[in-house]
Amino acid sequence: xxxxxxxxxxPQVRETPTRFRNAFxxxxxxxTDACNASGQCISACKLGVNKKxxxxxxxxxxxxxxxxxxxMACFDTCPQxxxxxxxxxxxxxxxxxxxTPDLLLSTYYMAETGKIPDSGLEYRTGGTGGGFDKLRIxxxxxxxxxxxxxxxxxxxxxxxxxxxxEVEIPIPVYGGGMSFGSVSISAMLGRMRAAAAWGTFACTGxxxxxxxxxxxxxHVITQIATGLFGVREETIQRVRIVExxxxxxxxPGLGGHxxxxxxxxxxxRMREAVVGSSLFSPFxxxxxxxxxxxxxxxxxxxxxNRRALVSVKVSTPTDVDMVAVGSYYAGAHIVHLDGSYGGxxxxxxxxxxxxxxxxEYAVPIVHRFLVxxxxxxxxxxxxxxxxxxxxxxxxxxxxxADGVVTGTAxxxxxECLRCHxxxxxxxxxxxxxxxxxxxxxxxxxxxxxxxxxxLFTAWRTEIQRILAKMGLSSVRELVGRTEFLAHDDYQxxxxxxxxx
Amino acid sequence: xxxxxxxxxxxxxxRFKPIIRSGIIAWEEGCxxxxxxxxxxCVYKVxxxxxxxxxxxxxxxxxxCKDCYxxxxxxxxxxxxxALSPSYSxxxxxxxxxEVIVKTWAQATTGKIPVSGAGYGGVFSGNGFDSMWTDMxxxxxxxxxxxxxxxxxxxxxxxxRKELYLSISRDGSCKLPSHxxxxxxxxxxxxxxxxxxxxxxxxxxxxxxAKKLLTQAIIPAAxxxxxxxxxxxxxxxSLNAKTRLNPALLKKVSLVELSxxxxxxxxxxxxxxxxxxxxxxxxxxxNRKSAARCLQLARxxxxxxxxxxxxSGREKEPKNGRYLKDVITEVHFAxxxxxxxxxxxxxxSGGMAMAEHVAKSIICGADAVAADLALLVGVECMLCRxxxxxLSCPVSLEDVxxxxxxxxxxxLMCAWHNxxxxxxxxxxxxxxxxxxxxxGRAMFFExxxxxxxxALGNKIAGK
Numbered sequence: 001x002x003x004x005x006x007x008x009x010x011p012q013v014r015e016t017p018t019r020f021r022n023a024f025x026x027x028x029x030x031x032t033d034a035c036n037a038s039g040q041c042i043s044a045c046k047l048g049v050n051k052k053x054x055x056x057x058x059x060x061x062x063x064x065x066x067x068x069x070x071x072m073a074c075f076d077t078c079p080q081x082x083x084x085x086x087x088x089x090x091x092x093x094x095x096x097x098x099x100t101p102d103l104l105l106s107t108y109y110m111a112e113t114g115k116i117p118d119s120g121l122e123y124r125t126g127g128t129g130g131g132f133d134k135l136r137i138x139x140x141x142x143x144x145x146x147x148x149x150x151x152x153x154x155x156x157x158x159x160x161x162x163x164x165x166e167v168e169i170p171i172p173v174y175g176g177g178m179s180f181g182s183v184s185i186s187a188m189l190g191r192m193r194a195a196a197a198w199g200t201f202a203c204t205g206x207x208x209x210x211x212x213x214x215x216x217x218x219h220v221i222t223q224i225a226t227g228l229f230g231v232r233e234e235t236i237q238r239v240r241i242v243e244x245x246x247x248x249x250x251x252p253g254l255g256g257h258x259x260x261x262x263x264x265x266x267x268x269r270m271r272e273a274v275v276g277s278s279l280f281s282p283f284x285x286x287x288x289x290x291x292x293x294x295x296x297x298x299x300x301x302x303x304x305n306r307r308a309l310v311s312v313k314v315s316t317p318t319d320v321d322m323v324a325v326g327s328y329y330a331g332a333h334i335v336h337l338d339g340s341y342g343g344x345x346x347x348x349x350x351x352x353x354x355x356x357x358x359x360e361y362a363v364p365i366v367h368r369f370l371v372x373x374x375x376x377x378x379x380x381x382x383x384x385x386x387x388x389x390x391x392x393x394x395x396x397x398x399x400x401a402d403g404v405v406t407g408t409a410x411x412x413x414x415e416c417l418r419c420h421x422x423x424x425x426x427x428x429x430x431x432x433x434x435x436x437x438x439x440x441x442x443x444x445x446x447x448x449x450x451x452x453x454x455l456f457t458a459w460r461t462e463i464q465r466i467l468a469k470m471g472l473s474s475v476r477e478l479v480g481r482t483e484f485l486a487h488d489d490y491q492x493x494x495x496x497x498x499x500x
Numbered sequence: 501x502x503x504x505x506x507x508x509x510x511x512x513x514x515r516f517k518p519i520i521r522s523g524i525i526a527w528e529e530g531c532x533x534x535x536x537x538x539x540x541x542c543v544y545k546v547x548x549x550x551x552x553x554x555x556x557x558x559x560x561x562x563x564x565c566k567d568c569y570x571x572x573x574x575x576x577x578x579x580x581x582x583a584l585s586p587s588y589s590x591x592x593x594x595x596x597x598x599e600v601i602v603k604t605w606a607q608a609t610t611g612k613i614p615v616s617g618a619g620y621g622g623v624f625s626g627n628g629f630d631s632m633w634t635d636m637x638x639x640x641x642x643x644x645x646x647x648x649x650x651x652x653x654x655x656x657x658x659x660x661r662k663e664l665y666l667s668i669s670r671d672g673s674c675k676l677p678s679h680x681x682x683x684x685x686x687x688x689x690x691x692x693x694x695x696x697x698x699x700x701x702x703x704x705x706x707x708x709x710a711k712k713l714l715t716q717a718i719i720p721a722a723x724x725x726x727x728x729x730x731x732x733x734x735x736x737x738s739l740n741a742k743t744r745l746n747p748a749l750l751k752k753v754s755l756v757e758l759s760x761x762x763x764x765x766x767x768x769x770x771x772x773x774x775x776x777x778x779x780x781x782x783x784x785x786x787n788r789k790s791a792a793r794c795l796q797l798a799r800x801x802x803x804x805x806x807x808x809x810x811x812s813g814r815e816k817e818p819k820n821g822r823y824l825k826d827v828i829t830e831v832h833f834a835x836x837x838x839x840x841x842x843x844x845x846x847x848x849s850g851g852m853a854m855a856e857h858v859a860k861s862i863i864c865g866a867d868a869v870a871a872d873l874a875l876l877v878g879v880e881c882m883l884c885r886x887x888x889x890x891l892s893c894p895v896s897l898e899d900v901x902x903x904x905x906x907x908x909x910x911x912l913m914c915a916w917h918n919x920x921x922x923x924x925x926x927x928x929x930x931x932x933x934x935x936x937x938x939x940g941r942a943m944f945f946e947x948x949x950x951x952x953x954x955a956l957g958n959k960i961a962g963k
Contacts, residue, residue: 020573028578090572093522093582096621130624135953246638250619253636253926257615283925284639294639317636318943340633343619349603350613350919352620354856355926356636361948386619399952408619419567422617429543429568433617439543487953 008154008170011197013114013457016450019415019443024105025063026121028088029074035082041074047119050074063088063105066119098341099408099418100127103388110458111413111451124391124500131341131360132392134488139498142471151464152474155403157241157380158309158333165307167240169200171460172393172403172475175410176338176384177223177245177313179207181258181267181279182345182422183433184440190448191410192216197453203243203405206256206281208270209235221311224301226255227281229271236304241334243311244297246284249342249385252315252356255281257346262427264435295330302331309333311382316340316362321369328370328379336405337362339385343408345433346423359385359396367400367480390462391500400480413455414448469498504652505685507713507914509611512907514880516895518605521588521598524565524572527579538574591882594627595813595851601877604853604912608878611911613855613918628813628823628851629860631945637928653924654931655917657687657868659755659845660779661803679803680779682754685714686917687868687932688858689736690909691849692719693876694811695885697893698900700727705905706875707731712906713913718757718781718806718870724749736781741767750775757781757806760793765800781806786827786850787816791834798840807831809850811873813857824850825864832865832937841937853877855919865937878912879905 017023029049037057041050047064050057059065068075068085075083094101106123110116117123125133157167175191182205189212195202196219203221204213208230213220217238224231225245236242247253258267260278268275288294298310311334312327314320324335339359344352363383370376383396384405393404408416414432427434431442463475472478486493493499524546526539539547546564571580592601599622603614625631660681667675690706703719704727710717711734719728721737728735732752739745741761750756756771756778758764768780782802784790786809794805807827814821828848835841848861849870861869873883880895887893924932927941935941 018573020570021576022573022578024569024573089525089581089583090569093567093584097623098619098621128622128624133624247636253928254922259615284637288639290639314638315636317638318940323638341620341624344617346615346617348613348615348919348922349620350854350856350922351926352616353622354860355634355923357633357943357948358624361943361952364952411618416618417567417569418618418621419569420616420618420621421566421568423615424617426543428617429566429570482956485956487956489949490954491956 008199010170010457010460011453013454014450015113016447016454017112018108019447023061023063024090024094024108024417025065025088026091026101026105026119027062027065027067027085029059029062029065030084030086031057031059032080032082032084034080035078036080038079040077040079041083044072044074044077046072064119069120094417096418097128098126098386099388099412104412104417107388107409107412107455108415111415111455114454114457116458116462124389126388131358132386132388132395135360135395136486136488136493137391137394137398137466137500138484138486138493139469139500140483140494141496144471146468146471146473148461148464148468151467151472152476153460153463153467154474155380155476159378159380160331160333161378164309164333165240167309169198169403171198171200171456172397172463173198173456173459174200174221174382174403174405175202176343176405176407177203177205177221177225177243178345178407179205179223179229179256179258180210180270181207181262181264181435184428184431184435184443185210185212186440186443186445186448187411187414187432189213189216189445190414190443191452192219193445193449194410194452194456195219197449198456201241206245207258207267209238210270214238223313224297225281226283226285227271227279229273229279229281233304236301236308239305239308241309241311242301242305243313243334243336244301244332245313246288247313247315247338247356248344248347249315249338249340249356249359250344251347251351252317252340253283254347254351255283257281257344257423259346259423261425262423262435264437267435291326291330294326298331311336313338316356316359316385318357320357320362321365324366324379324381325369325373325375328375332379334380334382335366336382336384337366337401338405339383342385343411359383359387360399363396363399363401364480364482371480390459390466393459394463394466394478395485397475397478398481398484402476402479409455410452413451414443415451466500505654505656505714507611507910507917509911509914510907511610512608512904512911514605514609515900516880518602519587519591519598519882520565520585520602522565522567522582522584525581525583526571526575530577530579532577534576538571538580541574542571543568591884593812593883595811596853596873596877596883600853601882604874604877605880607915608908608912611914613915613922625945628825629857632825632860632863633943634856634859634863634923634927635941635943636926653921653929654933655687655920655924656683656685656931657845657933658683659781659804659847659868661801661845662843664839664842680754680777682716682779683714684716684868686913687862687866687920688852688913688916689715689847689868689870690717690875691870691872692723692738693872695888696876696881697887697897698876698879699898701902702879702897702900702905704728704731705900705902706909707735708902708906709909709913710734712910715913716755721746721749738783739767739771745770745774747774750778753778755779755781755804757783760784760797765797765802768802779803781847783808785816786824786831786848787821790815790827791831794831794844794846795834795838795840798835798838798844802844804845804847806847806849806870808870809848811851813851813853815850824848824861828861828864828866829939836937855916856923858916859920859923859932859935860942862932863935863938863942867933867936874912875909878908
């Protein structure tokens with residue numbers, strides 16, 4: 001278990017390429033018949049795109065190719081001029097406005113290598129034309145010399161000083177709730193293992209606590225949601241953090257949604273439900289109609305588990321500030337705001353698009369309110385709902401959060417490509433969000449865990465680089481520092497400042 | 501407890517193959533003829549369902565492919581690729597985007613609300629209704645057993661003038677107002693689209709759907725013949741200043757619509773005389789003058805006003821027309837400020853493309869809305885507007901049958917109704933009328949931007 005007394009040793013990166021035969025790339029390398037296998041392209045390319053295969057030269061790794069602008073220019077080096085570089089025809093068909101093809105591919109790259117891509121992909125922002133995608137990180141002139149590797153990225157989760165354990169996580173990130181049933185046991189275990197390796201947490205979601213994740217108890221957040229699926233006293237007593245899910249950003253005001261096809265015998269057993277019947281969690285908690293009722297719930301958890309911290313996950317309505325402050329006074333350690341553009345295994349499209357506000361607005365509203373109330377330093381404010389990149393993380397912390405919760409980024413690390421078909425039939429055809437006995441075999445736990453470990457290695461490196469450039473020695477110094485931000489529509493950065 | 505309003509959908513299959521965003525292109529040249537071809541292993545059995553020999557099939561631009569890319573990533577010779585469908589990006593316009601059209605088709609086919617996995621993939625915000633988010637309620641909830649449970653959320657609305665107080669005459673007798681009121685179970689009326697190759701069976705189909713759905717269809721009076729007889733109680737004849745009154749027809753309907761003109765109140769009096777039990781709607785153009793005109797009409801005794809905007813979802817102004825979101829708000833609050841808002845009912849039309857537009861219109865101040873182009877899209881129109889140029893309709897709208905139209909519209913409205921329930925349920929209300937003009941139950945892009953981003957640290961003069 002991580003504690004600040006002994007230095008945290010980050011997990012090792014191991015190259016973890018795609019599970020599939022052909023990786024996605026931006027370019028493809030073709031050879032004409034003129035190729036005489038001179039092998040010059042092999043030595044020209046430092047990215048290992050080209051390889052000898054018997055008497056021929058092939059390009060099995062052309063997904064790493066930088067394209068016609070590449071300075072290493074194997075196509076020019078080739079004595080026969082036999083190399084033709086074309087854009088991969090599939091590239092433009094991938095992704096959407098939030099997760100552009102560039103963002104998907106750069107996340108795949110981080111998950112494979114543990115490094116930030118240097119291939120010209122736009123890995124910082126997506127294409128939604130608002131919020132994070134219009135915010136820029138501003139670096140005012142600073143004389144402080146900070147070594148990126150020494151920047152502290154840890155955050156505290158318990159600030160109440162209530163005699164419960166101090167819990168610190170070495171990266172300002174933990175994994176959001178994904179239930180057994182909505183995702184496979186391999187995906188769940190992959191996330192848990194990665195969380196353990198990083199000394200942080202991952203949440204079970206509302207589908208119960210499968211026995212397989214018991215070895216990771218110290219890194220599991222168990223969720224109590226309105227359906228109360230698989231919630232037992234014993235599961236609450238196992239963990240260090242218990243999360244109350246009032247609402248979810250993707251479907252605020254609506255309960256969970258597990259369509260019948262995905263309720264397999266194993267899922268039904270775990271949730272104490274009937275095989276094949278759709279499971280709609282009610283909304284809201286039928287025992288909570290006021291902040292007083294809410295306090296009763298928190299007291300119940302605190303009594304059941306004397307060492308647990310309590311997190312309250314809420315969505316972002318007009319009165320999100322009041323909700324946050326109410327949660328604090330009811331005794332929550334963590335207030336977790338889930339913005340409206342967050343992920344889900346299944347939700348009505350009308351809810352995903354229209355109900356509740358994006359996280360970029362909610363965090364500053366709550367942060368300012370907690371500051372005015374004089375309780376900001378007593379609450380850990382966690383943001384989620386569309387945090388896709390280390391840059392989104394920096395931006396939301398500068399807007400007032402302490403840390404973030406990820407969901408979709410983990411899924412993309414496991415090679416989700418956002419086809420939006422997690423909910424129906426046999427579930428995810430790529431073996432992530434499914435419980436189908438055949439499809440789950442598409443993914444190995446080891447592979448999934450390593451991909452997520454690699455992703456957060458890349459994130460942490462980037463976070464440290466940005467903070468050092470800002471002149472900050474700890475991520476904790478960034479909270480609410482909006483002077484490090486500028487919005488394309490309203491501000492330009494000072495002339496002497498650097499902008500990313 | 502009153503009978504719960506519910507809509508029963510039945511599948512109504514499309515006549516044409518729907519268009520999708522991207523399809524598969526597979527090349528045969530270079531095929532290694534693997535013993536087990538990736539096409540045979542498709543999770544969704546796309547290749548098998550087309551009943552083609554996988555090895556010979558070249559393209560599959562159809563609805564079966566679900567974008568899992570397993571074949572693309574699995575083919576050893578990389579011969580299978582996805583490609584964007586050129587026809588997809590060409591359909592529709594700014595409001596009825598290709599995505600909206602395709603989802604409307606699906607709703608009209610099945611009656612199911614669009615549900616999908618993964619988070620929202622669209623743009624951050626947009627114009628008009630896309631620049632507002634509706635509220636949700638963290639802990640308050642109207643029903644204890646889900647929005648489809650035994651208790652229910654009402655989407656009904658009453659149309660008719662309402663007096664604010666009783667008038668007592670000198671002799672102490674009380675004069676009870678006798679304004680007819682018509683109850684709709686759905687805050688969505690139907691109206692005839694401004695274009696379309698559709699013929700009478702389509703309009704009869706819409707009238708029949710209005711009857712089934714307990715709402716009303718606005719149809720030009722001249723079009724109403726005996727075909728419409730079975731549905732007359734749910735048909736609103738639309739008249740202009742010159743239309744000769746047909747008392748026999750007016751007595752059979754519950755509502756009559758008159759287009760606005762300077763003597764419209766006189767025409768309204770004539771209609772009331774001919775058909776005292778019918779309520780009258782006045783159709784007013786939605787523009788910069790409509791707030792003032794509505795105020796005038798409300799004070800003069802009008803009961804229901806239909807404000808008609810453009811198909812683009814804007815007011816009727818030659819340039820810089822505002823979006824309905826803002827104009828509805830203006831008209832609503834003009835009447836609120838003058839203390840006459842409760843005397844009238846406001847129906848807005850123009851660009852009602854999705855269920856969310858109904859809820860958002862009501863939050864801005866509408867009582868109900870009227871859908872037009874959405875109905876056309878419901879029967880597979882692609883909004884190419886070729887018919888306006890005299891071109892033949894690519895989806896043969898002139899041939900649609902009225903029974904099929906009725907079922908498609910019922911399905912579409914079933915999906916819209918359920919989406920209204922989702923939005924109302926999330927807000928914790930049990931009656932759609934409760935959110936009329938409740939702008940506090942929504943969040944607006946311009947307000948949030950001002951509070952959040954415009955107030956950031958790095959201010960530069962002039963910006």
